[in-house]
Amino acid sequence: MITVLHNNSFCNLTELLILDISNNHISTVHKAAFAGLNQLSVLNLSYNMITQLDSDVFTSLKSLTVLNLQNNLLKSFHIKSPFKLIEIGLAGNPWNCSSDLLDLQIWLKDPSVTMANEDNATCTFPKIMEKLSIKTAVIQPDDCKIEKASLENTVTSTSAIKVKSSALLTTQMPNNITENNRTRADLPPLGKSWTFLAGVLGFVLSTTLLIFTAIKCPTWYHYLISYSHRRLEENDSEMFEEEFSADMSSSPTVSGTDNEEPIVILEKIHAFVPGEDGFIEDKYIDSYVTEES
Structure with a gap:
């Protein structure tokens, strides 16, 4: 009932030659799970539930010659570092014969490598390559570019759909929001709001400046208050009569x-x-x- 192989799980077994942990429920294998197995030559991980695995996991196994990964859930297997084996078992996995499998296919074509039960190591995806051997299926490097482009297009279309959905939700928002049986008027557009705010700010600043000037410079203020205009009276005719x-x-x-x-x-x-x-x-x-x- 093993499910996870943690780092340094076998670090004390330095003299171990064969390790068979098949027919368990292993789904995760940590990178340093096999550290310390310096003498290990045969490793059997068949009939588990491993979905992802890289060759880096086995770099510490300097003496490994036989690796059995049959009947797991592997879709790809990356060869990232020098990987010296005599025999490998890959049958019974749902392999995806795309660009992710290209490095494995190149490595399998090495004459020094033998693939056990080769006839059952076939492609499951894509459908046009189903039942083809993962060793002989035609995988072009251009397929990687096509897949990446399709993936980017998918991401772009998904983003566009999200943007359109957001815009649609924005346009479908009600003009009035009713809260506590009261209807609130629509908020002004962003541009008008800024214009209104600038006008209010200018008015407040002007009023404050006038008040400050009136307080600090009262002379002109008193002059304006005391000033009154009176029309001069014309009394020339009366003066003439008196004289x-x-x-x-x-x-x-x-x-x-x-x-x-x-x-x-x-x-x-x-x-x-x-x-x-x-x-x-x-x-x-x-x-x-x-x-x-």
């Missing part, structure tokens, strides 16, 4: 040589005005004095 009345009361009387009534000569004396002679010509008085004369 004229005063002149009438103080003007001298003149007696003629005849027995006629005295003639009153009115003169208007004005205060000195720069640029004038100090007199105002009155045509009515001149005509009256002439007729009496």
